[in-house]
Amino acid sequence: MALLSVAGLGVRYGAILAVRDVGLTVDAGEIVALLGANGAGKTTTLSAIVGLVPANAGTVTFDGRAMGGLGTELIVRAGMTLVPEGRRVFPSLSVDENLTLGAASRGDRAATASARQEMFELFPILAERRGQLAGTLSGGQQQQLAIARALMSGPRLLLLDEPSLGLAPQVVDDIFDLIARLRESGLTILLVEQNVAMALDVADRAYVLASGEIVMEGTAAELKASEEIERAYLGIAEAV
Ligand SMILES: Nc1ncnc2c1ncn2[C@@H]1O[C@H](COP(=O)(O)OP(=O)(O)OP(=O)(O)O)[C@@H](O)[C@H]1O
Ligand SMILES: [Mg+2]
Missing domain, CATH: 3.40.50.300 (P-loop containing nucleotide triphosphate hydrolases)
Known part of the structure; x- marks a missing residue:
């Protein structure tokens, strides 16, 4: 099936x-x-x-x-999670905050924390920039964040x-x-x-x-x- x-x-x-x-x-x-x-x-x-x-x-x-x-x-x-066209991240929120919002559907802190750790391993640049406002990331970094945010929902x-x-x-x-x-x-x-x-x-x-x-x-x-x-x-x- x-x-x-x-x-x-x-x-x-x-x-x-x-x-x-x-x-x-x-x-x-x-x-x-x-x-x-x-x-x-x-x-x-x-x-x-x-x-x-x-x-x-x-x-x-x-x-x-x-x-x-x-x-x-x-x-x-x-x-099922969509990464929309035009890599829409929340520009005035940090990388970290964007990731947290991606896990909103989980309502489970431990799962969210381990998903975040996985994302930082998959996208080292996001770990480096975790406090940076998403709107100030480069286009490629924003696309990585958009994908990472979607993956946070598991x-x-x-x-x-x-x-x-x-x-x-x-x-x-x-x-x-x-x-x-x-x-x-x-x-x-x-x-x-x-x-x-x-x-x-x-x-x-x-x-x-x-x-x-x-x-x-x-x-x-x-x-x-x-x-x-x-x-x-x-x-x-x-x-x-
Ligand atoms: N909210 C909307 N209101 C009215 N028409 C819409 C709306 N969204 C899309 N359309 C129309 O529906 C058709 C399909 O649009 P869609 O965005 O799905 O195409 P697409 O294949 O994703 O195109 P692109 O490669 O440009 O992203 C187009 O004719 C578009 O103008
Ligand atoms: Mg389209």
Whole structure:
């Protein structure tokens, strides 16, 4: 049984049907990429999965439990946490305070303390900067903090929305290394990325969204070999 199973998902913003009949699965231990052009509905899909926007159709099943209507707080407790697009940390709070807020759903001081220790081991720079205001961290450091904050809730499934966006190439490499390491540690990941080549290198499988619908799915190797993917995403920029 899949860890996450989404079926017939529809999301409407007023008159606009942003996501239509989306179905996808993520098995435990997998990295699954969700690809697509700007405005395709990637963020909307992730937001609906974690209850940040209401779905008007479909079901989200996590670990055998229906998530529909639960709300983000309970969904985080169930084990799914989103790192939103644009690495939104609390800028006027310290690194430490940001991490503490990430563990709010746990309500368990010992678990929070040990999670913080794990984060400092995973992200040494955050340990070094633990008293610094998050808004004064560099972009790459803020992305690390955004991921660490999400991990503080102890998720089994991490949803990452464009973690490499706007970062320098070396920092992008670091983020992808981190994603690979997180998977090795047993985490399951649903990854939205505009860096399609790198996403397909790290992912096991991928789905492609266009105008709110899944138009292609397969193993990462299949999609890498696909002429359509090559033309739309992997060739020269003008090839779209
Ligand atoms: N709050 C909102 N109200 C109205 N329309 C919205 C809202 N959020 C998104 N949309 C629309 O829904 C569609 C899907 O947007 P979404 O943000 O999910 O795309 P995306 O694939 O994440 O794009 P990007 O790669 O640019 O992040 C777009 O047409 C967008 O304009
Ligand atoms: Mg988006």
